[in-house]
Amino acid sequence: MEQPLSARYGEPVDLPGASTAVLDLLLAHRSVRGYRPEPLPDGCLERLVAAAQSASTSSNLQTYSIVAVADPERKAAVAAISGNQDLIRQAPVFLCFCADLSRLAFAAERQDTGSEALDYLEMFLMSALDAALAAQNLAVAAESLGLGICYVGGARSQPLALAELLKLPPRVFVVFGLALGWPAEPGIVKGRLPQNEVLHRETYDDAGRPERLAHYDELSRAGYAAQGRAELPGWLHHSAERIAGAAALGPRATLRQTLEALGFPLQ
Numbered sequence: 001m002e003q004p005l006s007a008r009y010g011e012p013v014d015l016p017g018a019s020t021a022v023l024d025l026l027l028a029h030r031s032v033r034g035y036r037p038e039p040l041p042d043g044c045l046e047r048l049v050a051a052a053q054s055a056s057t058s059s060n061l062q063t064y065s066i067v068a069v070a071d072p073e074r075k076a077a078v079a080a081i082s083g084n085q086d087l088i089r090q091a092p093v094f095l096c097f098c099a100d101l102s103r104l105a106f107a108a109e110r111q112d113t114g115s116e117a118l119d120y121l122e123m124f125l126m127s128a129l130d131a132a133l134a135a136q137n138l139a140v141a142a143e144s145l146g147l148g149i150c151y152v153g154g155a156r157s158q159p160l161a162l163a164e165l166l167k168l169p170p171r172v173f174v175v176f177g178l179a180l181g182w183p184a185e186p187g188i189v190k191g192r193l194p195q196n197e198v199l200h201r202e203t204y205d206d207a208g209r210p211e212r213l214a215h216y217d218e219l220s221r222a223g224y225a226a227q228g229r230a231e232l233p234g235w236l237h238h239s240a241e242r243i244a245g246a247a248a249l250g251p252r253a254t255l256r257q258t259l260e261a262l263g264f265p266l267q
C-alpha cells in the first residue's frame, strides 16, 4: 500500500511505477486555515511569484495580476468583505489573484489596433484560467518550502468593494484569494473522488456512478468521523446543498452584472 496515494483516496491504493518527491508533495496537499504570525523570509514571495509566472499562459498573453496584501489593517478590511474568514487575517500575506485584461487594453491603445475582442466571455475565461494556473504553481512551490496555502473564493463575495479597496483599474477582477504563511497545525489530507469517477478513457463513461459516489460519500463521512467531526455531512449532501438554489451563491449570484460594472461585458 502506498501511503501518500492511499491517504489521498482514503483507502488502500497501490500503483505500478515510481513516485517522485514532486508527486509525493502534490499528494500531501492540504488547505491550511491556521497560520503562525511570522512573515515570509526576504525574497520568498518574489521567488514564489517567479514560479507562478512560469506557468503556461494562453498565447503568452499573461492576463493576470497578483495583489499581495500584508498590511494588517488592509488584510482585516479584505477579510471583512471576503466572507469574514479569519484565515485571511492570520496569514502574513493574502494574495489576490486577478483576471487582468487592462494590460492588453494598453497594448491595443499603444498599437492603435482597437480591442473589441476584450469584451468577449472568451477573454474573461482565458484570464481566469491564466490566474488559476499561476496560482496553483505558486501554491505547489510554497508547499515545497513548508509553507501552507488556502484558496479563498470568498474574495468574490463583494467584488466591487474589493476592487475599490485594492484600487483595481477597469478590466481587473479578483478571481480568488490565496492565503499564504507558516502552518500553525499540520492539517489533514482530504480524500478525493475515486479516480474512475474523474478519469474516462477514450469516451465519457458514467456507468457505475451511483455506486462510486455512494462509496465516496461513506468514505468522506468516515474521514470526518475519524477527525472527531461526525456531525459533518458526506460529500453528496454537502455538494447538493451548495447548488440547491441561487441563495446558496449569496452575493455571487449577481456576478454577471458585477463583471460588467468592472469592465467585462462578457459578450
Ligand SMILES: Cc1cc2nc3c(=O)[nH]c(=O)nc-3n(C[C@H](O)[C@H](O)[C@H](O)COP(=O)(O)O)c2cc1C
Pocket: 029, 030, 031, 032, 033, 083, 085, 150, 151, 152, 153, 154, 155, 176, 188, 189, 190
Ligand atoms: C477556487 C477555490 C476557492 C476556495 N475558497 C475557499 C474559501 O473561501 N474558504 C476556505 O476555507 N477554503 C476555500 N477553498 C479550499 C477548498 O475548500 C479545499 O481546497 C477543498 O475542500 C479540498 O481540501 P484540501 O485543499 O485540503 O485538499 C477554496 C478552494 C478553491 C480551489
